[in-house]
Amino acid sequence: MSFPWSKEYKPSHPLMVWFDERLPLPRLIYNAVGGGYEVPRNLNYFWNFGFLAGLCLVIQIVSGVILAMHYGGDTSVAFNSTEHIMRDVNWGWMLRYGHANGAAAFFAVVYLHIFRGFYYGSYKAPREMIWLSGVVIFLLMMATAFMGYVLPWGQMSYWAAQVITGLFSAFPLIGDPLKEWLLGGFAPGNATLNRFFSLHFLLPFVILGVVILHIWSLHIPGSSNPTGVEVKSKSDTVPFYPYYVGKDGWTIGLLMIVYSVFLFYMPNALGDPENYIPANPMQTPAHIVPEWYFWPFYAILRSFTQDLLFFEARLLGVLAMFAAILVWFFLPWLDKSPVRSASYRPLYRKFFWVLVIDVLILGYLGKLPAEQPYVLVSQLATMYYFLHFLVIVPIVSSIERPDPLPFSITESVLGHDGAAKLTKD
Amino acid sequence: MAQEAATGTPLATEDEGVRRRDFINIAAVSAAGVGGVAVIYPLISQMAPSADVLAESSTEIDIAAVQPGQAIKAVFRRQPVFIRNLTPAEVKAATEFEATPDFNKMRDKQTLAERTKEGHANLLITMGICTHLGCVPQGAGAGEVKGEFGGYFCPCHGSHYDTAARIRKGPAPRNLDVPEYAINGTIVKIG
Ligand code: HEM
Ligand code: FES
Numbered sequence: 001m002s003f004p005w006s007k008e009y010k011p012s013h014p015l016m017v018w019f020d021e022r023l024p025l026p027r028l029i030y031n032a033v034g035g036g037y038e039v040p041r042n043l044n045y046f047w048n049f050g051f052l053a054g055l056c057l058v059i060q061i062v063s064g065v066i067l068a069m070h071y072g073g074d075t076s077v078a079f080n081s082t083e084h085i086m087r088d089v090n091w092g093w094m095l096r097y098g099h100a101n102g103a104a105a106f107f108a109v110v111y112l113h114i115f116r117g118f119y120y121g122s123y124k125a126p127r128e129m130i131w132l133s134g135v136v137i138f139l140l141m142m143a144t145a146f147m148g149y150v151l152p153w154g155q156m157s158y159w160a161a162q163v164i165t166g167l168f169s170a171f172p173l174i175g176d177p178l179k180e181w182l183l184g185g186f187a188p189g190n191a192t193l194n195r196f197f198s199l200h201f202l203l204p205f206v207i208l209g210v211v212i213l214h215i216w217s218l219h220i221p222g223s224s225n226p227t228g229v230e231v232k233s234k235s236d237t238v239p240f241y242p243y244y245v246g247k248d249g250w251t252i253g254l255l256m257i258v259y260s261v262f263l264f265y266m267p268n269a270l271g272d273p274e275n276y277i278p279a280n281p282m283q284t285p286a287h288i289v290p291e292w293y294f295w296p297f298y299a300i301l302r303s304f305t306q307d308l309l310f311f312e313a314r315l316l317g318v319l320a321m322f323a324a325i326l327v328w329f330f331l332p333w334l335d336k337s338p339v340r341s342a343s344y345r346p347l348y349r350k351f352f353w354v355l356v357i358d359v360l361i362l363g364y365l366g367k368l369p370a371e372q373p374y375v376l377v378s379q380l381a382t383m384y385y386f387l388h389f390l391v392i393v394p395i396v397s398s399i400e401r402p403d404p405l406p407f408s409i410t411e412s413v414l415g416h417d418g419a420a421k422l423t424k425d
Numbered sequence: 426m427a428q429e430a431a432t433g434t435p436l437a438t439e440d441e442g443v444r445r446r447d448f449i450n451i452a453a454v455s456a457a458g459v460g461g462v463a464v465i466y467p468l469i470s471q472m473a474p475s476a477d478v479l480a481e482s483s484t485e486i487d488i489a490a491v492q493p494g495q496a497i498k499a500v501f502r503r504q505p506v507f508i509r510n511l512t513p514a515e516v517k518a519a520t521e522f523e524a525t526p527d528f529n530k531m532r533d534k535q536t537l538a539e540r541t542k543e544g545h546a547n548l549l550i551t552m553g554i555c556t557h558l559g560c561v562p563q564g565a566g567a568g569e570v571k572g573e574f575g576g577y578f579c580p581c582h583g584s585h586y587d588t589a590a591r592i593r594k595g596p597a598p599r600n601l602d603v604p605e606y607a608i609n610g611t612i613v614k615i616g
Contacts, residue, residue, distance in 0.1 A: 159560065163581065166558030170598075185478045186502045187559075195472065282498055282505050282553075284560040288581045302582050305596050307532065312598040314557055370583040370595075 002031065003222075005234040006038045032219060038237035039244055040225035042413050046120070047223065048251040049113040054211065055252060056106035061204050063099040064148075071151065073197035075190045078153035079278045097267035103145050104270050105259050107293035110138065114328075119352055121340030122224050128332040129217040135328045137210050142294070142325075144203040147196040149291065150188070156272045158279030159288050161188040161196070167301070170315040187281055227412045228340025229405055233419050236409035287369060295366030296359050297321050300385070302370050303378040320382065327389045334389060337397035339405065347400040348393075355388045483616030488548070496565040498553055501615045505553030506604060507565045507577070507590070508613060515588035516547055518575060522587065533599045537589040540603050550613065551590045551601035555579040562586060562601070577601065 009030040011017045020026050030036045070089050072081040085092035114134070117123055123131035146164060150157045165188070169179035184191025222231065231237055238244075262269060270292060274285045290298050304317035342349040358381050365378040411417035484501045488508055491497055496509035511519070519537040522528055541549060553561050557579065563569040564577035564586075572578030573594060574587035584595030591600040606615045 159581075163558040163560065169559075181473050183474075184472055185474050187504050189478070189503060191475065191478065281503055282500070282561065284562075284579075284581065286563075286580050288560065302596070307598075313596045314598050317596065369580070375583075 002036075003038050003231065003234070003237065005237075006031075007036050007239065009034075009036055032215070033245070034241045035239045037219070037222075037240040038231075039223055039240050040231055040236060040409050041238045041243075042225050042227065042409050043223065043244070044226050045251065046112065046116040047225075048248055049109050049116060051248040052109045052251060052255050053106065053113055055255070056102060056109055057204065057207060057211065059102045060099065060106060061208070063095050063102060064201070064204065066095050067099055068197075068201060071197075073151070073194050075153060075193050075279070078151060078193055082152040082154075093267075094263070097263050099148075100271060101259065101262045101267060103148065104262070104291070104293065105255065106141070107145070109255070110141065111293070114138065115356065118355070119342045119349075120224060120226060121228055121335065121337070121342065123332045124335065124340050125332065126221045127218070127224060130214060131332060132329060133210055133214040133217060135325065137207055137214060139325060140203055140207050140210065144200060144207065145291070145293070147200040147203070150193065150196045151200060152275060153193060153279045154275035155277045155279055155283075155285050156275040156288070158188055158281065159284055160290060161192055163288060165192075167314075167318045167321075170312065170318045172315070188279075224340060225409060226341060226343060227406055227409060228344070229407075229409055229412070232408045233410070235417070235419075289367050292363070292367070295364070296362040297324060297366070299362040299366035299378040300324050300382045302366075303375065303382040305375060305379075320386075324385060327386070331389065331393070335393050335397050337400060337402070339402040344403040344405055345396075345400055346403060348396050351388065351392050351396060355385070358384050358388070483614055485612055485614045487611055488613055489611040493547065495567075498565050499615065501552075501604060505561050505565075506615055507549070507551050507553045507601070509549040509551075509565065509590075511547045511549055511588060513547075515575065519587060519589040519591075532592055535589070535591060535600055540589055540591075540600070542608055545608060548608070548613075549588075549590060550606055550615070551603050554602070555581065555584055555597055556592065556599040556601065557582055557584050557595070557597035 009020070009027040011020055011026060016026055027036075067085060070081065070085045070092060072078060082096070085096050087093075089095075117131065117134070146160065150161045161183070165179050165182045168182060169175040171178060180186060182192075183189070184195060224230075272289065272291075277285075289295075298321075301317040301321040304313045304320060307313050308316060337345060337348065339345055342352050362378060362381045362385065365374050365381065368374045406412035408417045408419065410419070481502045484499055484506070486497070486499045486508065488497070488510070491508060491510045493510050493512045494515075496507055499506045499508055516537065523536050528534065537546060537549075540551075541547075553565060555562050558581060560579050560581035562572075562577035562579040562584070564571040570578050570580075572585035574585050576588045576590050577586040578584070579586075579595065579597065582596050584597035585593050586597075586601060587593050589600070592598070604615050606613055608614075
């Protein structure tokens with residue numbers, strides 16, 4: 001945010017002065033990610049994941065646009081063109097593995113980014129719009145990754161398209177026409193593949209647009225911080241450049257090490273070998289699983305096996321799966337505690353960790369076959385998931401007695417704050 | 426009302442209620458609305474199955490070679506159809522179940538007779554598409570698992586179908602769909 005002590009953009013080179021007067025783009029950049037943007041001095045590493053997510057988006061767009069130069073979005077050639085990328089195109093294997101593992105890295109980074117929000121209460125006033133736009137980005141990412149996964153037209157691609165669009169057929173009356181409309185046929189086919197390619201190309205740029213809104217709304221109040229105490233004075237902040245540019249740069253290096261290990265040493269570790277078999281509408285693979293980043297939601301989907309009143313089980317599963325994300329939209333209003341950071345919320349902190357374990361359990365179950373006892377365990381875990389957001393968070397936020405907060409960011413870092421003494425007198 | 430005096434046209438007279446300008450406003454917004462819908466309709470409709478997809482013809486299959494206990498997979502509208510010649514024991518399992526109280530508790534109550542053609546109670550023809558989310562259930566091919574009720578088993582989310590391809594356990598909402606078909610000697614015409 002622009003604090004009274006934020007530095008103003010003062011270009012020294014006459015060319016930049018000339019440019020800035022006509023198009024204040026250098027000023028915009030300086031104030032957004034340069035020396036003019038003041039950021040709390042106490043951010044920990046969990047505040048790096050937003051930047052890293054942006055990097056992942058760039059990796060996906062660059063590798064994706066190049067893949068699209070060699071890929072053919074037609075059922076007769078899609079599978080072979082993907083193999084052509086892998087075998088014949090110069091560096092094609094790197095681009096494709098880079099794109100597939102880039103999607104995984106993107107989700108890993110974004111999950112950490114989201115759970116940072118859960119822990120530090122980043123969704124609370126005045127940052128609700130940042131949170132809401134973030135949930136929109138996540139939904140768009142899920143749609144993009146799903147449609148991208150269909151493009152190689154392997155067995156998992158085909159059956160993912162069949163099963164996921166099958167979800168929509170669960171809606172009463174409009175279900176079947178809706179599914180046929182989405183697919184452009186009675187089963188996934190050429191119409192499906194073509195539209196998925198078109199949308200898979202488009203959506204990342206829509207995501208980019210929402211990311212800009214996300215950051216715009218972030219720059220109104222500025223970043224929160226691990227204490228959750230708002231910035232009070234100049235000693236609470238440091239300029240983004242060079243401090244956080246340097247720190248973000250260092251974590252890019254760390255992420256790239258992990259990414260490279262996957263990309264160059266185990267590029268297929270996260271993928272399903274079944275997808276190297278061309279799509280066959282006559283034969284479902286024995287075990288259908290989505291990519292790891294969808295496992296928790298897949299477990300929720302599958303945990304509904306009983307009809308309830310006039311809702312059929314399948315519809316309940318679908319609604320629950322969407323509700324599992326939509327409930328995040330309401331979090332800023334479900335959590336009524338004025339204290340943001342879980343570091344000062346002893347009770348909420350415990351439940352936060354229970355939620356983490358619960359989601360990990362759901363993720364683990366999501367990849368297992370739908371058999372007992374896994375179904376029962378995922379039913380319990382699903383129940384707990386919703387209980388957390390709809391019951392535990394509101395109750396905890398009204399009965400909990402938070403620990404004393406530091407007077408300021410400066411005090412939490414240095415142990416004392418001159419300004420604090422003055423006001424105590 | 427200096428302005429009125431200046432231009433000579435009253436901007437608004439209170440007793441008149443609706444002004445010319447209100448009318449123009451409503452007319453313009455309505456026309457834009459109708460125009461918008463007229464443009465959006467084709468944009469939405471283009472995504473629906475196209476004429477060539479809808480025109481996918483019917484399928485004819487010779488079932489002479491399908492022995493009792495065997496099943497074949499045919500293709501109809503690029504989706505699998507199961508044609509199964511039930512053994513007497515399988516027919517019996519299906520009909521005996523209809524006499525038990527559990528039958529009344531079925532999610533999608535149908536008798537074997539309702540699901541087959543008269544005189545062909547052993548010939549069970551269904552879509553090979555699980556009514557849950559559309560996987561192809563196992564049980565038609567030789568050596569495939571048939572599930573707890575000896576019919577079909579969908580591995581995707583664990584739906585068990587019985588020997589009349591009725592849903593007995595698991596998340597699927599309906600029995601396997603029976604497509605429209607006609608039997609002519611040993612030829613089955615689907616669609
Ligand atoms: C939000 C960012 C993106 C995500 C999460 C994403 C995700 C994915 C995933 C999971 C796959 C399947 C990978 C595989 O199985 O090999 C894929 C494939 C593909 N993507 Fe993306 N993608 C993104 C951006 C883009 C962009 C911007 C383009 C092009 C403009 C693109 C073009 C492609 C193409 C052509 C394929 C098929 C080739 C292949 O399978 O390797 N993607 N994407
Ligand atoms: S698709 Fe058959 S059980 Fe889900």
